[in-house]
Amino acid sequence: MELGKIPLYLTNICKEIFKKENMEFKKILCYVSIIFSSIVAVIGFVSVVVSVYIGDIFVRILLVIIALLFSVLSYYSFVRLHKRKEMVGLLVFTVIVFLVAYCLPMFPPEYGLRQYDLDASILKFMMTSVILVVIGMAGASFSMKPLYDFSSKSSEASAYYILIASILLILYPLAIIIGNIISSGIGGISWEFLTQDVRRHGTQGGILPALIGSLLIMTGTALIALPLGIGSAIYLHEYAKKGIIVRVIRIAVDILQGTPSIVHGLFGLALFVPIFGISLLSGVLIMGFLTLPIIIRASEEALKSVPQNLREGSYAVGATKWQTIRRVVLPPALPGIITGGVLGLGRAAGETAPIMFTAVVFMGAGVPTTIFNPIQALPYHLLELTKYIGAYPVEQNAWATAFLLLAIVLGINAMAIIIRERYRVEF
């Protein structure tokens, strides 16, 4: 294409736009909105380039103001177009992208992007600019819709990209959390750390009592919650007939599952601490109640997966209900029940709020001799160390504790998932 022909093309485009039949109000608004959106996109693009090379704060502010003005204008034209749905969609999309962009570069400063001469605020500004580009393009495509009929294939493709991006964004925090905790925490794990008592407010020494305390809590929780949970599930699924009591029980289990852990903690403080004192027993009771609904739910699911004709076969040869449950229903349901139990234990190992007023102390508990002694626990230990960060040099131990806690909890959860996948019985 020759350069000389460009004005001709432009006049042709203008003629096309200002044709008589195109002069309806709605279409003009569409064109205006497209133009504005493209300007927003272009400004976003320019400011990306500019912000990399020029660090001047005033240029950035100016660009942002101009861009905001244009986006407001294009939104206004959307409103006039009565494209409310698209408008709301675009707005929500904008907000998400903004929020997401601000928390995206969540690297700690030590190995952040500073070494490439990009400080966080420039990075943030770049994000804003990139978002402007995206908003502009999205706006343009939205306002083109009433003019030209895009094929459904193309909108499908763009939706897919957004969906894939969203799943990546969901996994991003997981990667950040696990990556950071492994890289910073694994160095602090040593034999001494695992086998010594807490010394000097956690700055030195290890976490042995906390480790033992957490194991004790888990054992106790299993002793309380497993029989109750499995029993409840068997009643609910095998014995119960539809009725008011069963409905109430189900509602109670639901409420129990949703009850915030701090509420459990306060409940323990009000009921168990006056009786048993701050002790392992109080903590275990609370944790048992907390994990009970998880176990009930999982066991019920497992019982549900056992087909009805197995039970009927057993009744047909004269077995009673209990014999049927024990010999026929429970064995194939066992992997599912174990999965639920293990998941519950994982929850018990990681919770802090229920035990912080009822069972734990930071230092000096040692290994409890009776169930009426207070204990130390890993999550509470991590909480106290986190509070000391900045005041005492506890960071090394805090990262190591976090690593250990995460390893235990995720290890337990992974075990549950593996059991479920491995021993899933198909009928």
Next chain:
Amino acid sequence: MPLSRMLKDRIIQNIFFIVAAFSIFIIFFIFFFLFQEAFPAFQTMGWDIFGTNWNVAKGQYGIGAAVFGTLIVTAGAMIIAIPLGIMGAIFLSELAPLKIRVILKPLIELLAGIPSIVYGFIGITLLVGYLQPSFDMLSGYSLLTGSLILGVMALPIIVSMSDDAMKAVPRQLKEASLAVGATKWQTIKKVTIPTSISGISAAVILGIGRAVGETMAVSLVLGNMMKIPIPPWDMFETTGATVTSLIAHEMGEAAGLQVNALFAGAVILFIVVAIMSISSNILQERIEKKFRGG
């Protein structure tokens, strides 16, 4: 002989019934003991308990600011978690090939398993340090930080429950839509999501419930000042606390009426979350009935 066998069966059934009824007792006990502890606060403060005066020295215990903080933090969290979670669930249930799904689903369950104290720790060590210079905050401890963390924490629940709801949509419905020439995306938009909307809303309600009740992560990264920020939507300053963070922070050193006021906060929390659990459950039952009935 058959009589004794039946008797044994009867006894066992009753034992199981008592075990199952235990959940009702727990709920009843929780409510009773919380309310018993909270009652003096309601009695002394009257409606002022919902006011915004929290002054331990003067003996004023109005938890209004904390309630407001809970609302705004939860709202912020949901702006992140709801759209992202539902989009993730659509990808997981409708688009992901089986190979990817088998990996992704357990990963998201793992995300749900991370203890809240670890989120709080990460929030303090990484997120606070990043947000403070980025937004030129006084300190990184703010309602915004709390919202971000809560949003991430509510994601796995919303994703995996919405995914289950979409998976429960009968295949015939989707195939009928594809058969008349709709694209996959149109099918998702017009068939899958509208049919599973009650399951998705159940997931969202549960996610909100979790965000409202979350304690450790939030209490670490909030400024924990019992004031409503000025202007009220200012999420960047250090003011602001939630009901949970208030309890976690002050229960250790509280005495007298303050303890009762904190329990009053817990009662409100318990009631709100209980209502959410029940409504979420009703929605879920509805979707189950819908598909079983055909």
